[in-house]
Amino acid sequence: MSEKDILKELNGIEYSSEYKEKLNSFNEVSIEELKLKSANLKSKLSQSYFEKQKEMVKELLEKGEEIDYYVKGANIEMLRTMIAFGRGLTFKSNDIPFNYSIFVTNKRIFIGDSNYYDEANGFTVYNLDEIKEVERDKVGYKVDREVKKRRRQVMKFGVSPAVNFFILFRYSFGFIVSLVILTNTLFMWYNNYIRRGYVVGDDGKRYFDGFYDLMQASDAMTTGDNIIFSLIAAIIIWGIVRLVKYLTRSKLRISMKLKENDYLDFIVVNEDGEEIAKKLQSLSNNNK
């Protein structure tokens, strides 16, 4: 009787309400603490599934064939989809590869699809001479730009006007708030610096006499004006921080063309990704 059989036998076992009540007295941990306790479960699962995949590949090896190296990658298309649709939209993670586990032997390349936890869906096997092209680049800002493009597609093909409006609102909220603040600021600046900078000449006409004195302007500023100024300063700083993050964040991306029409596009997870990318590129160069 296997573990699975025992687990099946555990169906239909009842517990009295007294027992369940008694359990409450052992209940001393919060949900948050429990989530922390299970924090390393994902990496454990991921590691154990990866090892299983490795074993599966080993069983498929031919005589004289050995695994040279492996690379783990996150499916870039899935990452984009997740960002564009948001995590709120659930989808069957089993049907879409989250990750790739790629094992390169001295004869062939095994490409494994796996779900979020690296549980294998299956392998596609190619001979090394079937690797036609391997490109690598750094992604970060570029991906974000592509994600924005995807969002527009989502809006375009949204299921109903209400959903479209919701998505538009969700992604435009920051823009709307910024626009309101900017309009207010321009109005305030006009009032404090430009309108007050006009003087009436001897001929009775109004002339622009330079910007209104800054000190006088700040005296004239109300608490509301000060709040708006502080908000603008905060938004500018936040914008700069985001921009720096955008520009400095980059990950290694590998795009592979296999056979004539099979493509693989992923972000490398391995720490020795650069080295592996070079090895893969050398394989494709040999095939040219």
Added chain:
Amino acid sequence: MNDKKLIKLLKEKHEDSIDALITSYGKLIYAVINSLLYLPEEIEERDECFNEVLLTLWTYIGCYDESKGQLSNYIISVTRYKAIDTKRKLSKHNKKEELDENLQSLTIPMEEEIISKDNFNSLIKVLDEEDRKLFIERYILFKSVEDIAEEQKQTKSAIYSRLSRGREKIRKRLEVSGL
């Protein structure tokens, strides 16, 4: 989240399924573990056991049969099974250490041999469904005879005699197999 949705997430191996399982049943699972792993040397194994239960439910949720009872009962059973298993492993390990220290010869009593997990799984195959369930409740989930009797609306002595008859059946099977 209702049980149906949770089971669906677990079956789909959805990335949020473990969080959802913890939110719905984490406290119950941990309470069962706390109630069983209470000895000083067992306390530090609680978290490991908690993760083991989550992993088992995540991997084998297909073994749960909705028509046979509530998910909460099934989760209690799986947790008890894993916690007792942890308890047994620790006790074996500690006993072995003690014996090694005293340079004594290791002798395992028959009863303990019978209920050691690997043997148990194959031995209870000789029992009918009801007795198999009784043996699992008593020896895998370590339920007390009083509790079993109350839940099955039978007397304690009836439960004891069913257990005894079951053990006899197993003993005969062992003799036939030459063990």
